[in-house]
Amino acid sequence: MESSIGIVTPQRMHFAEPLALQNGSKLAGYDLMVETYGELNADRSNAVLVCHALNASHHVAGIAADNPKDVGWWDNMVGPGKPLDTNRFFVIGVNNLGSCFGSTGPMSLDESTGQPYGARFPVVTVEDWVNAQARVADAFGIHKFAAVMGGSLGGMQALAWSIMYPERVGHCLVIASTPKLSAQNIAFNEVARSAILSDPDFHGGNYYAHGVVPRRGLRVARMIGHITYLSDEDMATKFGRALRRAEVMADGVKGDGNPPDDGYRFSFDVEFEVESYLRYQGDKFAEYFDANTYLLITRALDYFDPARTVGGDLAKALSHTTAKYLIVSFATDWRFAPARSREIVKALLDTRRTVSYAEIDAPHGHDAFLLTDARYHNLVRAYYERIAQEVGV
């Protein structure tokens, strides 16, 4: 694996002061995993916070020091000479509370019981994450971010930042996101959660004590997710109705070398390529992701609705913001379709904010926000050049 940013090492930041959560409880002292790229300038004006989506982490770019195969999830976007250029900007990635990549979450020891939190970990929200991230900014002495940026659930965090801490956000980049989930979005999350909650190995969320993980539920949850990340067209192009024939052995060697048999096998084993892809994605995910975290993060998605406390009026929710906005959507994204981004744009215009909007005609569905696309990357690059001029870097 390669990355222009080279090898990176995260830091664990401890926060001793309890954090008041949206659910009314307080989280006692907690840790956050943080990774940074580039250099913070003398007046601390060049910091950019990158917020992660469901299964990602603080490891935004570069190669993990402890695993040369582990390249950051937005390495094509962040680095020297990349659209978010670390020669100019100081970029921070934070693993959110409740996640499973080192920050305090359900797998962590609850010091009050000496056991992992498990099901007792509080149901955290996008707003809770933003408050926790604000303390990270404080620790770095950053009063105002040049930009807060994220895709999907990360975009929700960026949007919430601009509402909750208007004076601390110069620019807000919201990519492939939505101002709130639709009923269908919630429905997909609910099915994924049901698969986990009903797995006998879930044990009410306290599976750590039983030495098992609800692997079957997680696997199905991830398979469902993957369908919503890809566009119908992209699946058709990648897999179509092609049959899975050239068997690949565990060691990566191809099967018996016989010509592929083009007949059906009349079984429930993998028959089509798309089945093989989904099973692989599901199995891989179940190896590394924590089920309680999956529940928490999908619930944070469901709950996000910044207009909810102001009668559903998104423009009103945005009326005290001071950031400038870049909103980006992808034409074939049916999870958070362009129409959802346009709701944000309309609300911003209704309340007379400064907003740029682009809909990228990429074929890759929701996943497009993570992929390399010249039109998309050039747009983000140009936007950051404007920010660089503003902050003088």
Place this chain on the structure above:
Amino acid sequence: MESSIGIVTPQRMHFAEPLALQNGSKLAGYDLMVETYGELNADRSNAVLVCHALNASHHVAGIAADNPKDVGWWDNMVGPGKPLDTNRFFVIGVNNLGSCFGSTGPMSLDESTGQPYGARFPVVTVEDWVNAQARVADAFGIHKFAAVMGGSLGGMQALAWSIMYPERVGHCLVIASTPKLSAQNIAFNEVARSAILSDPDFHGGNYYAHGVVPRRGLRVARMIGHITYLSDEDMATKFGRALRRAEVMADGVKGDGNPPDDGYRFSFDVEFEVESYLRYQGDKFAEYFDANTYLLITRALDYFDPARTVGGDLAKALSHTTAKYLIVSFATDWRFAPARSREIVKALLDTRRTVSYAEIDAPHGHDAFLLTDARYHNLVRAYYERIAQEVGV
């Protein structure tokens, strides 16, 4: 419950001659459950076969004699004075092989072992069903159907009938269907099957012997299905982001009468109305549907592809048909979108068949084919009036 057709009783038809299946095996003697409505005329020219989709049965219309709450699944379409008028036509419903409503399937005793077939029941296909239905027609002395009709998977059977028995089909009505599943369609089926196959109570398909059913897997499978049956818009209209607050007790009485609390509860229990709906649908389904049947029927869907043996050329596959066609799609159906129906229409036109096509602007997604809609029903009614004139009834 009411039905203009009144009380109906199915008949069990036994077929002693083994049936050659597409997978190369033969099914020994088998039973099919059959229900009929109206009277077969003297020259046996007024028969219509109605083919069912995933979870339906032979019980197309009327009230089941053994359960006054059990109204047939297409009772709004079939009956005296209905679009398919049983005062004129003799309508036959057949529960397909492998289903779980009385026809021979995985739950049936395999006489060669004295045990239920379970996982040993053969993977049957749309074409196998059509061959089995042809024997039902033979038993009634029906050489040619005035029409074969079906929605969704039922539409595939109608299409297959017109290809496999061209001289036996006068008209072919294919509603909310597709000439083959897309990769995304297969993906949804695969996730549903994975939920069942990975349920510890599945026992490799032989759960009957263990006195359990893979209820958790079936439940998740059905929840996934329901998302694909409804349109995004319909879900938004029906549920939106409404919170589930007025608790309904098991006896149907509403909860404590307190005004609904509009705050989040920060849990993974039912929070939104759409979650309540999905869980209810999943639970209900898991009570009555057989998991092995679910696997079989989703696989029959995956495998259906009549153009496959002629190089993917659907027009060629249809070139020996003699039926006239009515193809109907629904604007908001994203499971089998109008574009999929138009593929059938285009292939029929390319091979110079007679075809009528209508796209109904109904908001209810794939489920629209089962619902009452005046435009849709008037269209089908008019089409059957034409058929009635042709056959002189």
